[in-house]
Structure formats: structure tokens, C-alpha cells
Amino acid sequence: MSKWFKTGIFLILIIAVASGSAIYKKSQRFEKCDFDGVHIKPIYRVDAILKNNDAKRFDSIYCAYMWLSENKEPISHIMVRDEVTGEKIDASIAYYVDSEIITNNVNNNRVHAFLKLEDAERHAKSYKGRIVKNPFEKIFMPYKP
Amino acid sequence: MIINAFTIILLFFAVISIVLGAVTLVSAFLIVSRWKRDMTNERRTMLEKKAYLALILAVVLLGIRMINWPIFYITLGSYIPDITGAMCIYGVTQVAPAIIKPMEFLKPVVFFLIGQWLIIYIIDKTAKSYPLMKKKLFFLLIVSIFVIADSIGDIAVAFSMDPNTVVSCCTVVFDIADRPSAMIPQSILGPVYKNLILPLYYVSNLILIGYMAGIYGLGRLKVEDKRRLFLSIGVFLAVLNVITVLLAVIEVIAPRLLNLPYHHDPYDLLTEMPDAGIFFALFILGIFSTGWAFGIDMIARHDETKGLLSGYVMKTYWFGIVCLLGSLLMISIHLTIG
Structure with missing residues (x-):
């Protein structure tokens, strides 16, 4: 495997991980404080x-x-x-x-x-x-x- | 002391590291002290055989210490629910700041030194007659001292965790109007500094990546004469980039990624973002690569390694470019989707 191929695979993996994480984070809909991020009672x-x-x-x-x-x-x-x-x-x-x-x-x-x-x-x-x-x-x- | 699974892992690694570190330190010291420039080949072979065990031990020890850095933060994160007032890892660091703050500076230094030693070790193994053996052992002596200090620090951190301590929230440090990360750029760039920090973050990263890719692609790292100059410029750009990235993370990236426009705590990213550890790790590896490449040129120069050095310097640079690019990509995706 050439280094370009390995690098390409690695970057695709990185993009997948970051996209998954960002979408997961966006789907979290807790009521959080706009100042310190703590869940609101x-x-x-x-x-x-x-x-x-x-x-x-x-x-x-x-x-x-x-x-x-x-x-x-x-x-x-x-x-x-x-x-x-x-x-x-x-x-x-x-x-x-x-x-x-x-x-x-x-x-x-x-x-x-x-x-x-x-x-x-x-x-x-x-x-x-x-x-x-x-x-x-x-x-x-x-x-x- | 707060005992949980992570505390046990941290303590286990620390105790193992102290024992292995002490053995490595003594072995390295004994071999270095007996190593003479004009010794016979038989004597040299005997010392190299003795060094073999010490080096195997060192590789195991240093491997453990490299993964210890993330474990340290995971352990601190596991204490958050037990400490009154702690909302994130920053709050936990306030339980014993006199111990934890120096540890936060020591960990990256130890990680860097271990990485550098492992590269030198691999280069020396690749060469025919172990030309860097003495340098390698002397360097190991220094690394062992740092590793033992780091391990003792881990034990001290674990024992200093008093669950009855009440700490203040990170907002009192990171969210005050006159925090240094806001005041310094404000004094340089003016009140519009917030609009400029994100473009600066990209410019600074792209300059570093572009520079690394440029001298890699143009073959400047193959030429021994000017290589050190190019590598030192790389280190200088990396240092500038670290400052810019730190400012950008605190002032713009953390608030945007956390969806909290007034909350500037980068520690929160570690507990709130599932992949924050990865993009921070990639950034650190990318930055350290410039230092490791410079270190290879400084430490591993020898007649016998002449043909090898440029290859290793280039590999290290390529690794750094990929890591920095990965980190930049991940943060860009979060900024876009988040």
C-alpha cells in the first residue's frame, strides 16, 4: 500500500468519526444552561x-x-x-x-x-x-x- | 482518595513504571559509565548484550507511559461526579492544583521525550553496528528520570483526591471578561479580535502544514547541509501555531462546539465531545513531529546513519502533516455541522 493510499484511508476514517460525533452531539437535546452548560432543573x-x-x-x-x-x-x-x-x-x-x-x-x-x-x-x-x-x-x- | 476502576489502572501503571523505570535507570547508568570510546570490540559486544535487556524494558516502560497521558485525563474525568462543584476536568484539577498543574505540564514533556527516544531507538536498530548506543542509553537515563517523576506524580494525584473538597466552577476562570485569552488578543487586534481568531487559526495551521508539505515535497529534508535550518523553522512555526490554536480553542472553538457562546472552557470539550480526545491527540502528534524531526537531526547524526536520517526525518514530517490535517479536518467538520 502506498503512503498516499494509507493517508487517504486515514483521512476518510477521520471524516467519518468527526461527522458521526458532530451529528450525535447535535442530536443531544438536553436543556442546558447558556452560561456554564449544566443541565437545568x-x-x-x-x-x-x-x-x-x-x-x-x-x-x-x-x-x-x-x-x-x-x-x-x-x-x-x-x-x-x-x-x-x-x-x-x-x-x-x-x-x-x-x-x-x-x-x-x-x-x-x-x-x-x-x-x-x-x-x-x-x-x-x-x-x-x-x-x-x-x-x-x-x-x-x-x-x- | 477516590477509588474507582480508573484510579486502580492509574496506580497500577504508576507502580509498574516506577519499578521498571528504576531498573532501566540503574542499567542505563551502569552501561553508560562503563562505555569507553577506546574499548575493545569484545567489551563493546558484552555491554551491548547487557544493554539489550535494558532496552527491551525501556520500550515496554515507555509504551506504557505514552498511553498514560490519556488515562490521566480519563481518570480525572471519572472524579467529576464525586467532587462538589466540579462540572468538568478543570474542577477536578482544583482539588490539588499544586500537584495537578505541574503534572499537566510534565505529561507532554514526558510524552515528547519518550517519542523522541523511541525514534532514536528505531534508527539505531536499523543501522548496522548500533552507532548511537551510548547516546541512546544516555538519553534513556534522562527519560527514565522524567518517567519516574511522572509516575510518582500520578500516585500523588490519586492520593490527593479528597471527595470532601469543594471546588469552584470553571466559569470563574474561563468565562470572566478579563481572562488572559481574551485580553491578550484584544490588546493586539482590538475589539474585533473574536472575528479574527478563527481565520487566524486556519491561516496558522495551513501555513504550518503548507511549510511542512513544501519542504517535504521539494526534497529540502534530504539535503544535510541546510536541513537543520529548515527543521528549526518548522519548530518555530509549530510553536506559533500552538499559541494561535490555544487562543482559538478557548475563545471561539470551545464555545461553538459546546453550543455555549459564553463558555470558554476547553476541558469541557474532553467530556462533552465524543471525539475531542482524537482531534487533540492528532494536533499534539502533529506539533510534536516537528520537534521529533529536529531532534532526530540533532541527536542521531553519525557517519553510519547518514543514509538513514533523511528517510526518518521525512517519515516523521509526513506523519506530522497527516496528523495536523486530520485534526484540522475534524474541527472544521464540527464547526460546520455543529
Whole structure:
């Protein structure tokens, strides 16, 4: 076998492996955080809705905060999940608690979102927490048309 | 310590390597110290016979150490679920950075030295009267020291893995705005650096491959006089290419291949892409080939190897061209399909 033939076979194999791998990767449709790639637990999900109606999804408030503080794409609004009901709520009306419960082992996020103040207080009391300000307040001013 | 199948394999290879490495080191030292330029033919034959066993041992040992590099990363990857905060191999490296970081630099050096020694070994075996025996044994002495250090390092890594350690996510290093891989090109190329990095990646790779193919095809490697100059230019281009590829992988390729535009961790490719190990391995082999070819010309020059050297240099270059081309093709396919 000439070296050209061997090289040709090798490169064809390489193309086959890379194509197979790329197609396999594309077929994986896990919900992953747009910031750190971790699988998203629905109860802790945060969505940043862009002005062009695209959405960025995150696995925690920490990741959403980090992404928002770095990127310059215009944001329309941010949606968090009420940890009691799983309901989508606008981040500006949620109550936030910093407690000892970690929502994500990767980034140690301890900030939790609630729709009702009494739920937030109950969580804070149960898990040595305290109610904190909206973490997105400093970095994101809601879009006003 | 976290015990799983990979830890056992890593430790098994490390212990075997230390034992074989120590035997090889002592044998090589004894033979080199007895080797005299003006010794009789009988004495030389006797030493060569003694060296035979040491060399067989060395080939086995070095073969084991060459496959140890990927095993090291597979083992680190297997610890991810056991370490709080670790999302990828980077997180695992943070459990004992004082040990793992130097090991990450030592592994490629050991791999390069082993590859170089094996090529010299093959050239010497091909020649009629083992003209490179002393050089080969002296080089083996040095390689053995590196191999033993590498093996001890593997054991230290395995024992330093404390599952109770809490580490930070890779995002705090790779995804911060002032990461060096973003700041350096930004300061040189301006804010549009991201648009330029991918074209630069292709230009740099194609220049290196083109240069290697050019001097290979034009027969420049056959001419002994200027070969070293051409080979050193190849090494220089390879070093430049490594820098460009590193920047491109962190800044553009990893985010695109992972489908995470703001995540720049190249370690994630190893756990997320099924064939990442192959395209990284091909790239490393391609780059090392330029160094190995240069090393052949530096170390294996001898009257008796004159006719052989150009053949081996050319084979090494061809191997490098194919590997670099393979790596480039694989990444291009991922960028296109992904």
C-alpha cells in the first residue's frame, strides 16, 4: 500500500468519526444552561428574554447574573421560577432569599426566588436565610419602550 | 482518595513504571559509565548484550507511559461526579492544583521525550553496528528520570483526591471578561479580535502544514547541509501555531462546539465531545513531529546513519502533516455541522 493510499484511508476514517460525533452531539437535546452548560432543573430555571424575543436559559440566578453582567445584548425582561409552584414570574416582582440551601453544586448558588413574601419568609426561617434585594437590579434596568 | 476502576489502572501503571523505570535507570547508568570510546570490540559486544535487556524494558516502560497521558485525563474525568462543584476536568484539577498543574505540564514533556527516544531507538536498530548506543542509553537515563517523576506524580494525584473538597466552577476562570485569552488578543487586534481568531487559526495551521508539505515535497529534508535550518523553522512555526490554536480553542472553538457562546472552557470539550480526545491527540502528534524531526537531526547524526536520517526525518514530517490535517479536518467538520 502506498503512503498516499494509507493517508487517504486515514483521512476518510477521520471524516467519518468527526461527522458521526458532530451529528450525535447535535442530536443531544438536553436543556442546558447558556452560561456554564449544566443541565437545568426546571424549578431553578431563569430565562433572560432578549429584545428580539430570543431567550437565554440558565440553571441558577448566579449564572443569569454572571451572563447579564458580561453581555451587552439588549434585554427585554427576566423570568424566574417561584420555587413553591414552579410558576414563571417576572424577576422584578419576585422575593429573593439567600439561604444555606445550595441549588447548584457547580456554582454554589444559594439565592432562591419566590412569588409570595410569606413563602420567602418561611424559607428564610427554615434554612437560616435572609431576604435580599433583587440581584438583577444593579445590572439590569428593565426595557422601557 | 477516590477509588474507582480508573484510579486502580492509574496506580497500577504508576507502580509498574516506577519499578521498571528504576531498573532501566540503574542499567542505563551502569552501561553508560562503563562505555569507553577506546574499548575493545569484545567489551563493546558484552555491554551491548547487557544493554539489550535494558532496552527491551525501556520500550515496554515507555509504551506504557505514552498511553498514560490519556488515562490521566480519563481518570480525572471519572472524579467529576464525586467532587462538589466540579462540572468538568478543570474542577477536578482544583482539588490539588499544586500537584495537578505541574503534572499537566510534565505529561507532554514526558510524552515528547519518550517519542523522541523511541525514534532514536528505531534508527539505531536499523543501522548496522548500533552507532548511537551510548547516546541512546544516555538519553534513556534522562527519560527514565522524567518517567519516574511522572509516575510518582500520578500516585500523588490519586492520593490527593479528597471527595470532601469543594471546588469552584470553571466559569470563574474561563468565562470572566478579563481572562488572559481574551485580553491578550484584544490588546493586539482590538475589539474585533473574536472575528479574527478563527481565520487566524486556519491561516496558522495551513501555513504550518503548507511549510511542512513544501519542504517535504521539494526534497529540502534530504539535503544535510541546510536541513537543520529548515527543521528549526518548522519548530518555530509549530510553536506559533500552538499559541494561535490555544487562543482559538478557548475563545471561539470551545464555545461553538459546546453550543455555549459564553463558555470558554476547553476541558469541557474532553467530556462533552465524543471525539475531542482524537482531534487533540492528532494536533499534539502533529506539533510534536516537528520537534521529533529536529531532534532526530540533532541527536542521531553519525557517519553510519547518514543514509538513514533523511528517510526518518521525512517519515516523521509526513506523519506530522497527516496528523495536523486530520485534526484540522475534524474541527472544521464540527464547526460546520455543529
